[in-house]
Amino acid sequence: MSISADPCLTLVADIGGTNTRVALASGKLLQESTIRRFRNADYPGLETILREFLDGHANLSCLGTCIAVAGPVANGVATMTNLDWTIDEPTLSRATGAKHVALLNDLQAQGHALGHIAAENLRPVFGQPSTDAQAAKLVIGVGTGFNAAPVHETACGRVVAASECGHVNMPVRSEADLRLARFVETAHGFPGVEDVLSGRGLERLFAFVANEAGTPTERSAADIMAGIDLGDESNLATAAARLFVRILGAEAGNLALTHLPFGGVYLCGGVSRAIAPHLEAMGFEAAFRDKGRFAGFMQNFSVAVIEDDYAALTGCAVYLVQQTA
Structure with a gap:
């Protein structure tokens, strides 16, 4: 039986x-053999992407569809944070013919x-994370944007709470951090976490470091x-990356x-994966545990980086199974 003929197939998508x-x-x-990547700028919206994908799987009947979006979801409607798309459940049903969305x-x-x-x-x-299967977990995403979600095991199954914590105030620990906050808030009037911990955040940190060095x-x-060179302390790229890791x-x-x-704490996203080889050398652990009298308590938490670029797709599949069981 071909993949497309499997009556239990679901369609999953991850929109960044x-x-x-x-x-x-x-x-x-x-x-994994069915994964396709689409450049958002080439399409007017998600429905067009889903129809193009399904055109490549003739006679496919989707049991369900689950879509992960980089933005808040409320009452069956998703609004993209860094993309001018709004997605709702009726659109998913119309595009895929799925009963469960x-x-x-x-x-x-x-x-x-x-x-x-x-x-x-x-x-x-x-x-090392706790061996208690019921222990809470936390995922932190650093990519085009920044966000995090706590993971809890309950008698009714796993619950992953949504948030938009990338848009709270960036942490300020020093006078230099305060200057940084004032530097980045010029973008839209507020120094948010995402303004320093994201792809464009890294670019703003570089601009700040260069400006501080007198070479804008x-x-x-x-x-x-x-451009990172750990052996060159005057390297602006290295300085920006160190600042990024400390704030992260x-x-x-x-x-x-x-x-x-x-x-356990789990970092995910393209920027997390890119910076992962430098976390130890650039002081991530020290910054993580720099909590005054709670510094010792911070040893209760482990941190790992998810290097599976398709984890969100797997999560969508797992969620559909839980919801339709």
């Missing part, structure tokens, strides 16, 4: 600010994927990552104290 990934799943198992925030999807990610796709940063200049996030550690620590994820 730049790209949309679409795939089929059989139960909780993602069919669901919309999740992308970090909720990442949370539902925990426990279904291959061990080789989890990169430890420090610590700008550089793309990709060029900044490529501080904010991850803040979120850990807020949610008490004794089952």
Whole structure:
């Protein structure tokens, strides 16, 4: 039987600010051979993408559809934070013909994927999570934007709470941080976490570091990552990356104290994966644990990086199974 002829298939998608990934799943198992990536700028909306994807799978009958979106979801409607799209459940039903449809925030999807990610796709940063299967967990996404979601196990199944914590105030620990806050708030009048912890956030940090050095200049996030030289302390790219890692550690620590994820903190997203090799050398752990008299308590939390680029798709498949069981 071909994949498209499987009567239990579901359609899952992960919509970021730049790209949309679409795939089929059989139960909780993602069919990786079906994954397609679409550049959002090339399409007027999600419905067009889903129809194009389904055109490649003739006679497919979707049991359900679950879409993860980088933005808030309320009452069956998703509003993209970094993309001018609004998506609702009737649109999903119309585009796919699926009886069961669901919309999740992308970090909720990442949370539902925990426990279904291959061990080789989890990169430890420090610590070991609790062996208690009921212990809370936390996923933190750093990519085009920033967000986080706590993961709780309940008698009724897993619950992953949505948030938009990328839009709270960025952490300020020093006079230099205060200058940074004033520097980045010129973008839209407020120094949010996402303004410093995201792809464009890294670019703003570089601009700030260059400005502080008296050599105002700008550089793309990709060029900044490529320009890191740990042996050159005067390197602006390295200085920007160190600042990024320190703020990321501080904010991850803040979120850990807020949610008490004794089952582990999991970083995900393209920027998390890109910066992962530098977290140890650039002081992520020290910044994470820099909580005054609670510094010792911070040892209760472990941190790992999810290096599975399709974890959100798996999370969508897992969520559909839980909802239709």
